[in-house]
Amino acid sequence: MEQYAIKGGNPLVGEVEIGGAKNAALAILAAAAMTDETVVIENMPDVRDINVLIQAMESIGVVVNRIDRHSVKINGSQIHSLVIEDDYIKKIRASYYLLGALLGKYKKAEVTLPGGCNIGSRPIDQHIKGFRALGADVCIEHGLIHAQAEKLVGSHIYLDVVSVGATINVMMAAVMAEGKTIIENAAKEPHVVDLANFLNSMGANIKGAGTDVIRIKGVSRLHGTEYVIIPDQIEAGTFMFAAAVTHGDITVKNVIPKHLESISAKLLEIGCEIKESDDAVRVVSAKTLKHTHVKTLPYPGFPTDMQPQIAVALGLSEGTSMVTESIFENRFKYVDELTRMGANVKVEGNTAFIEGVSKYTGATITAPDLRAGAALVIAALAAEGVTVVDEIKYIERGYEDFDLKLQTLGAQIEKVETDRDLQKFKLKVG
Ligand code: EPZ
Numbered sequence: 001m002e003q004y005a006i007k008g009g010n011p012l013v014g015e016v017e018i019g020g021a022k023n024a025a026l027a028i029l030a031a032a033a034m035t036d037e038t039v040v041i042e043n044m045p046d047v048r049d050i051n052v053l054i055q056a057m058e059s060i061g062v063v064v065n066r067i068d069r070h071s072v073k074i075n076g077s078q079i080h081s082l083v084i085e086d087d088y089i090k091k092i093r094a095s096y097y098l099l100g101a102l103l104g105k106y107k108k109a110e111v112t113l114p115g116g117c118n119i120g121s122r123p124i125d126q127h128i129k130g131f132r133a134l135g136a137d138v139c140i141e142h143g144l145i146h147a148q149a150e151k152l153v154g155s156h157i158y159l160d161v162v163s164v165g166a167t168i169n170v171m172m173a174a175v176m177a178e179g180k181t182i183i184e185n186a187a188k189e190p191h192v193v194d195l196a197n198f199l200n201s202m203g204a205n206i207k208g209a210g211t212d213v214i215r216i217k218g219v220s221r222l223h224g225t226e227y228v229i230i231p232d233q234i235e236a237g238t239f240m241f242a243a244a245v246t247h248g249d250i251t252v253k254n255v256i257p258k259h260l261e262s263i264s265a266k267l268l269e270i271g272c273e274i275k276e277s278d279d280a281v282r283v284v285s286a287k288t289l290k291h292t293h294v295k296t297l298p299y300p301g302f303p304t305d306m307q308p309q310i311a312v313a314l315g316l317s318e319g320t321s322m323v324t325e326s327i328f329e330n331r332f333k334y335v336d337e338l339t340r341m342g343a344n345v346k347v348e349g350n351t352a353f354i355e356g357v358s359k360y361t362g363a364t365i366t367a368p369d370l371r372a373g374a375a376l377v378i379a380a381l382a383a384e385g386v387t388v389v390d391e392i393k394y395i396e397r398g399y400e401d402f403d404l405k406l407q408t409l410g411a412q413i414e415k416v417e418t419d420r421d422l423q424k425f426k427l428k429v430g
Contacts, residue, residue: 037224
């Protein structure tokens, strides 16, 4: 089993190029199957979640040709099955975007009901509410969701919770419905906007994405397009916090600074310097870090996907900080691991109370999920001594070449597989 071996203590310095947004790419890939014409997608991140979704799409007859590592050509004209197998859903929840995409295109789809996952129970009632409002019969039997409609008809849908997934799934189902759909209380995340822009480039008529109200006028068909995915806000934010925690100086390049505002604001509050240019943000961490409070919220609030990373930084900040998780109930699983590295954190309900310590120390720890795993790597980069991170497969779901990008910033991190590899690493780093 692969692990990361990390020797902490080096300030990370330099420039890092941010890849395409995983969560935009997942939605856009599924939506690309909604036309029979060829779609070319660029800036596709080469990460495990994306590659699993591509396999799920190939399993139903979508033809996917890789042009290069970050560009794919998709053709959905030969889809022969509207059933997404259990295996794919087990590996990646976002396969359920094919439900909205196939229902929109063929008025029928069948997908295994995703279960809970490491970060929470994750219901999909709002997706189903939206499909039903568009006129689909949706039933759940034997662990499968069947959705079917003679025709989909535009509707006025009020989402009870702000949900990225439901907004995306309902938007895809509605683009080829008859008449007008209004989605109220829609999610405003950059990836929702990116999907809307992508669908519009295929001939859809979507207005208001990025606000609470999305208005869609149904069209009878979608056509081929060429599209470049936006940069990954969370990958960028993770490197920005790596700069903060290691007292480094990192410029994240190929980003949209506007998407990073809530992250930059918190870094400023804890004592970092931020310099923005058109498509880059530089984070300099020269002073002692200060405490702050943060609550995760839907965009433009502070993202839940950055909660473990900020907590790692606050663990090394002077004073007491409070981190409140308001999106997913199970996103503090990393706290026990961080405690093994010397952090002083107490979780009560959905709030972590963090008493800053002067240093972390290396330990053998396990990545509990994608973002928490990345956060623990950052903690290890700041820690005294060697840390070994297990279960890095979670991190590889969403970060491309994480270890290599960190190495270019001066980090001592390597992927190891055996005890021998680990001993070699320890000898090398001294
Ligand atoms: C998306 O998950 C992201 N995944 C997550 O990123 C991210 O953490 C999350 O949005 C929040 O920003 C993808 O984009 C593939 P939600 P999603 O529906 O769509 C409740 C990562 O690390 N809810 O916005 O599943 C839900 O329980 C991942 O990259 C309902 O009650 O999140 C949660 O409390 C992990 N009913 C809240 O809404 C529903 O029908 C927000 O969830 C749907 C959601």
